[in-house]
Amino acid sequence: MSTIFGIPPQALFGQLLLGLINGSFYALLSLGLAVIFGMLNVINFAHGALYMLGAFVAWLLLTTAGIGYWWALLLAPLVVGAFGVVLEKTLLSRLYKLDHLYGLLLTFGLALIVEGAFRHFYGVSGQPYPIPDLLRGGQNLGFMFLPNYRGWVVVASLVVCLATWYAIERTKLGAYLRAATENPVLVQAFGINVPLMITATYGFGVALAGLAGVLAAPIYQVSPLMGSNLIIVVFAVVVIGGMGSILGAVLTGYGLGLLEGLTKVFYPEASNIVVFVIMAVVLLIKPAGLFGRER
Amino acid sequence: MATEIHAVRRDTAAPATGRPAMPGLLALAVLLLVLIAAPYVLYPVFVMKVLCFALFACAFNLLIGFAGLLSFGHAAFFGGAAYITAHTVKVWGLPPELGILLGTAFSATLGLAFGALAIRRQGIYFAMITLALSQMVFFMALQLKFTGGEDGIQAVPRGHLFGVIDLNQTMSMYYTVLAVFLVGFVVIWRTVHSPFGQVLKAIRENEPRAISLGYRTDHYKLMAFVLSAALAGLAGGTKAIVFQLATLTDVQWQMSGAVVLMTLLGGIGTLFGPVVGAALVVALENYLAASNLPVPVVIGVIFVACVLLFRRGIVGEIAARFGGKRP
Numbered sequence: 001m002s003t004i005f006g007i008p009p010q011a012l013f014g015q016l017l018l019g020l021i022n023g024s025f026y027a028l029l030s031l032g033l034a035v036i037f038g039m040l041n042v043i044n045f046a047h048g049a050l051y052m053l054g055a056f057v058a059w060l061l062l063t064t065a066g067i068g069y070w071w072a073l074l075l076a077p078l079v080v081g082a083f084g085v086v087l088e089k090t091l092l093s094r095l096y097k098l099d100h101l102y103g104l105l106l107t108f109g110l111a112l113i114v115e116g117a118f119r120h121f122y123g124v125s126g127q128p129y130p131i132p133d134l135l136r137g138g139q140n141l142g143f144m145f146l147p148n149y150r151g152w153v154v155v156a157s158l159v160v161c162l163a164t165w166y167a168i169e170r171t172k173l174g175a176y177l178r179a180a181t182e183n184p185v186l187v188q189a190f191g192i193n194v195p196l197m198i199t200a201t202y203g204f205g206v207a208l209a210g211l212a213g214v215l216a217a218p219i220y221q222v223s224p225l226m227g228s229n230l231i232i233v234v235f236a237v238v239v240i241g242g243m244g245s246i247l248g249a250v251l252t253g254y255g256l257g258l259l260e261g262l263t264k265v266f267y268p269e270a271s272n273i274v275v276f277v278i279m280a281v282v283l284l285i286k287p288a289g290l291f292g293r294e295r
Numbered sequence: 296m297a298t299e300i301h302a303v304r305r306d307t308a309a310p311a312t313g314r315p316a317m318p319g320l321l322a323l324a325v326l327l328l329v330l331i332a333a334p335y336v337l338y339p340v341f342v343m344k345v346l347c348f349a350l351f352a353c354a355f356n357l358l359i360g361f362a363g364l365l366s367f368g369h370a371a372f373f374g375g376a377a378y379i380t381a382h383t384v385k386v387w388g389l390p391p392e393l394g395i396l397l398g399t400a401f402s403a404t405l406g407l408a409f410g411a412l413a414i415r416r417q418g419i420y421f422a423m424i425t426l427a428l429s430q431m432v433f434f435m436a437l438q439l440k441f442t443g444g445e446d447g448i449q450a451v452p453r454g455h456l457f458g459v460i461d462l463n464q465t466m467s468m469y470y471t472v473l474a475v476f477l478v479g480f481v482v483i484w485r486t487v488h489s490p491f492g493q494v495l496k497a498i499r500e501n502e503p504r505a506i507s508l509g510y511r512t513d514h515y516k517l518m519a520f521v522l523s524a525a526l527a528g529l530a531g532g533t534k535a536i537v538f539q540l541a542t543l544t545d546v547q548w549q550m551s552g553a554v555v556l557m558t559l560l561g562g563i564g565t566l567f568g569p570v571v572g573a574a575l576v577v578a579l580e581n582y583l584a585a586s587n588l589p590v591p592v593v594i595g596v597i598f599v600a601c602v603l604l605f606r607r608g609i610v611g612e613i614a615a616r617f618g619g620k621r622p
Contacts, residue, residue: 037419043419043422043423091599091603094603095602095603098606099418100418100419101365101418101419101422102602102606104365104367104419104422105555105559105598105601105602106598106599106602106603108552108555108598109594109595109596109597109598109599109601109602110595110599111595112552112591112592112594112595112598113591113592113595113596113599114595115591116589116590116591116592116594116595117589117592119589119591120589120592228548232426232427232430232548233427233430235423235426235427236423236427236430238423239416239420239423239424239427269438272434272437272438273431273434273435275427276427276428276430276431277431279424279427279428280412280428283412283413283415283416283424284412284415287415287416288416
């Protein structure tokens with residue numbers, strides 16, 4: 001059997017696919033973080049907890065109400081988004097006049113509350129979530145076996161990321177949003193309801209996290225801790241990419257996922273820390289991040 | 296940096312360099328008396344835990360309160376030093392004082408590396424970078440051989456301080472910890488009231504202006520970071536000797552969060568705030584551990600309440616109410 005760099009191609013492509021899946025989640029989450037940061041100047045520490053919430057809502061819908069994956073894919077982001085809107089309206093909006101670090105601290109507290117509550121009621125062990133019938137099985141691509149569901153996750157996250165990019169960069173609403181990011185006071189003076197836009201942006205950003213949670217539910221188990229470990233890696237991704245550009249956040253997410261997969265093949269011991277090492281290197285070479293600009 | 300990291304700042308007509316103000320010295324004397332008497336009233340191991348975390352929080356506060364830098368990765372220094380101290384004392388057979396010193400030196404070195412990277416960005420990015428770097432330390436602690444993975448390093452011998460004082464005696468251990476805490480506290484006190492501390496405050500208030508005055512702010516920030524990391528390491532190493540234990544809990548991001556909470560609750564930018572905050576949080580965790588309430592939820596609620604309602608923290612609020620002067 002032939003090998004590539006001494007690695008059987010099955011293992012190589014298998015890990016690359018896994019990396020691509022991880023990258024999809026990095027991309028979805030860092031996209032949400034970037035959108036929220038652009039508008040609110042807040043780093044949403046609760047993003048990981050809300051991703052977990054999305055997965056749990058899907059799981060609860062299935063186990064308590066018998067509502068399946070496809071409806072959950074629509075409902076869970078709505079629930080998470082609504083929760084986000086409430087959070088923004090009642091808590092976050094009080095902090096805009098203060099240093100941005102308070103937003104970070106507040107959302108950190110919120111993350112502890114959400115995560116702690118689920119841990120209290122459901123324990124730390126994961127709950128399995130079945131793959132929907134339509135996406136069971138897989139394709140033999142000749143060089144590797146592709147499970148249908150994993151292919152779907154990659155495609156779905158790509159579509160969502162591109163749609164978000166299109167909505168922000170190419171539509172009128174997106175133009176308002178970008179303008180409000182640059183100069184909220186002026187945009188408000190033109191008669192656009194900026195506070196509403198801020199709320200909607202936060203709701204949309206966390207809904208993306210909820211969507212990522214539902215997509216992740218059948219792959220990883222639904223567990224209260226699934227978000228907190230992921231979010232720190234996503235923070236590193238955001239530092240590497242810089243939060244200036246939507247496309248940058250998405251590309252960095254996928255790129256680092258793939259790189260992590262490659263590390264798992266060639267030097268598995270370092271796979272957990274490779275993203276952080278890359279972050280350190282990027283900080284040395286280009287402190288503003290690959291796609292960033294100093295703010 | 297934006298202008299208002301905490302409300303305390305507005306009423307900081309900072310005392311000129313030189314001697315600390317009288318009320319501060321008085322408070323220090325009271326604190327000292329309380330701490331000397333404490334082990335006769337309270338469970339000594341509990342007070343030792345408070346002291347270790349109080350020093351940790353004071354070290355963290357040096358950075359956020361006086362240089363305006365929010366590090367979300369201080370667990371790396373605390374836990375890293377705990378591992379080094381535990382390993383050198385248990386496996387190499389070093390005396391405890393040398394083990395703690397090595398732990399502190401390790402944290403200072405780590406602080407130099409992390410600080411040099413993190414100060415290249417500001418504000419929120421600084422927090423995210425320190426968090427990510429400390430997570431790297433966490434994964435290393437999980438995977439390296441000498442750290443014992445999930446078990447950590449257990450049954451670390453306390454040994455004899457300077458070869459004579461038996462630290463297995465609770466009281467001699469207690470007063471050793473108290474001495475370590477006081478050394479750390481006085482270092483921070485002197486730093487804050489030194490010209491160096493004044494420059495840090497200037498950077499916190501208005502970095503571009505400090506630069507235009509000719510200060511190389513990056514050097515000052517890095518020095519503060521290294522000092523803070525070293526003191527956090529001193530606390531971590533001491534903790535490893537007291538509890539004869541170094542585990543993953545010490546390097547986890549939750550630990551970084553806990554020290555932020557202690558400082559926030561007690562009062563960012565006050566000298567005594569972190570001590571009060573640490574005592575409260577440790578007491579609360581002890582109390583909650585016995586009850587059925589979920590600890591992270593309670594901690595999270597306090598976090599949110601602090602950020603929304605009293606950003607000056609307990610000591611900051613008291614200081615603002617009585618005389619408008621900071622202790």
